[in-house]
Amino acid sequence: MKLIVNIHCLGGFREVGRNGVLVESSKNVLLDYGLKVENAGKPKHPNREVDALFVAHGHLDHLGLAPAIYRQYKCPVYVTGPTLDLSNLLLRDSLKIAKLKGMPRHYSATDIVNLHKGEKRIHYGDEIKVGRKVKVDVWDAGHMPGSCMFVVKTRGKKILYTSDFKIKSTRLVNGARFDAKNIDVVLMETTYSSRNHPPRKKTEKELFQDVKNTIDKGGIALLPSFAIRAPELLMVLNDFGADFPVYLDGMAKSATDIFLRHPKFLRKPKALKAATEKVIPLFSQEERNNALKEPCAIVTTGGCMEGGPIIHYIKKLYSDSNSSLIMTGFQIPGTAGRYLVDTNRFVHDNMDLKLKMRMSQYDMSAHAGRDELIKFVKKINPKKVLCMHGEYCKKFATELNSRFELDAMAPKNGDVIKI
Template sequence: MDVRFLGGAREVGRSAILVNDSLLLDYGTKTGNPPQFPVDAPDPEAVVASHGHLDHVGSIPSLLSGDRRPPIHWTPPTRELALTLARDTLKLHGGTYDCPFTETEVKRVTQVSETHGYRETFEAAGHEVTFFNAGHIPGSAHVLVDDGETRLLYTSDFHTDDQRLVSASTARPEADAVICESTYSDVEHEPRADIEDRFAESVRTTLWEGGTVVVPAFAIGRTQELLMVCEAHDVDCYVDGMGKDVTRMLRRQSEFVRDADALKRATSSARFVDGRDGQRKRIADQNTVIVTTSGMLSGGPAMTYIPAIRANPTNKIALTGYQVEGTPGRRLLDTGRAEIDGRVMPVSAGVEWYDFSAHADRDGLRSLLSEYRDSRVLVNHGDRCEAFAGELADDGYEASAPAPGDELTV
């Protein structure tokens, strides 16, 4: 089996892997200014998408330009999430370099889409493909590819611990080679229950002191997780941004959610912001909690809430996800200043970070890979892919970390 890495190798973002020059696994976008796309423009016979995050599906509509119409295979939530992201990209960047596709190509996605559940084997570009729950976000999948000679497991993003929103990854299908993510290969996550308790206690303290808490969160997965955390800890909150539509959609995909009743309760408890004139500024003046996009402060309603609360030290900004180097969220963590609409502003409000990660940590990665000691391991999707591959090699694995553009046979 020939494997070529078009993105996501030795980096986080723009994941894209071409198998046997015919089957494309993911085709994402790396956020930034400017954004980055996979290193080549392949013409695959079929596309398989692992899950609905921008760095894995953000560039997929561009594969349908001209007369190209490869079928796109994914789970039902991944399809809906990918379309939501594509429409949002068009809304924000349509007609510019920052958007690699048109509205016409987004419409074509619905015409070539084929959805599959977990453990339902299907054919794609002459390969047998099977999805297994990856425990990352609803609909996320480990992808097993069999070309008749070699079985390749593409882990994509995964988590080996339960979250409130989704159950942990447990499937370990037999494979000759594994492409494994490594996002948190040097991190040991704090127990989720402890993180939740610290978050809830901090929020309650801020509210008791009369402050407002803004909780920037990724629209997909993280917003819903935090709504469930707030409901479980009796914390009332507003929800704003793209996360509102994603939450409603996931309510309709209950078979891909760990506890549909708990998500329903959380949704019913939260107050959805409709974005009317002046509403956000009025909410920011309240003694309340606001869960809102963007998770890295790079856009969304957070651009209204953060300036409104930044000057009061009683207020708080609770970051809940990984902050990529160069993003406003990372700058806020590192310097205590926020870049909003091109202006750098000092922030007197408290700034905290909580590790609500949906990725496996070092122990989780090693736990999965322990089932594949006799398989070839290709490390990708991380800031220290080469270092982690070296650690695995020292432990007896046949492991390496391909670079962007590398092609190899497994």
């Protein structure tokens, strides 16, 4: 009897969010188990023993339900240092938000504490054994500090799970580095299967000039940011020679601290350290209001302007035509950030403000663009590609089939692929 491997597509297939893949053989390896952030949606349940959970990086759509998995299975949970620290930060925050918004909570604060008992540190280049016969290679995904790709090796097959990745280096992290040989199956994210990103260096230069111009005319440059993006923005400002005060606010502070604690996972740890040494963190409304008295740059969460200190700053600055709102995150349709881009009005809770600030947007994505995805498949040259984590999984699979000699497909949540 030939032994097969079952790939259970639990979540993140033909959608973005709540990633979950179970590789079933002599041992069952779960790759990510995340949450659909906007509605607390879960992946399908593994419905069988889980012998190990590997978390690709510190984002809720990849680790949001790790506490529930550990509570049920008490299995080891493999994470890099940055992912471990971020998980603590994000899981607590997620619980708080779920409570606030009346969304379902799938675990308790105790479950978060317990999770840490199961967490085991991994590093790029590691080969982790699950039982005697299943091995998992850990590679750098280039998505953010501590982000991993995993290769599950079992029953003579090599299954590469990319999770979120980026080939090109950014100021913050090196691009993905991985051993690409003899891969049978790739489970690949396809977030940007339909779009490319502009050249990063040009974007950074324009962004800095935008901040500088604002400050030169006496305004405040307000940079709403996802927590994880903030350190990169600080580096851009410092590397280009910021000669003005730079403030940091919100959860962006903790994320920056976490990355500084893990210099091995950064491309230029000294540059981040240098950037943050000049940065002034803000904690109270009084400090915030003081900061606004002089031209400066403020990097603050949240990136989609749905919460965080950014709300306070917008309230203070919205009518100041000398100040600028400089956005770097993808503005998700349905969010306050996107509504603002479309209408020039900031609408949040019961507040409706007509913006007089100048507004601009820069693409600083941490995902591979369309051409990178295609090059990646060409380089790996696998037998089979399972497209996931995207809006066009099926179409991109069709395109890969027509471009290359391989079997690309776009399974649905709940499908089981036998290899």
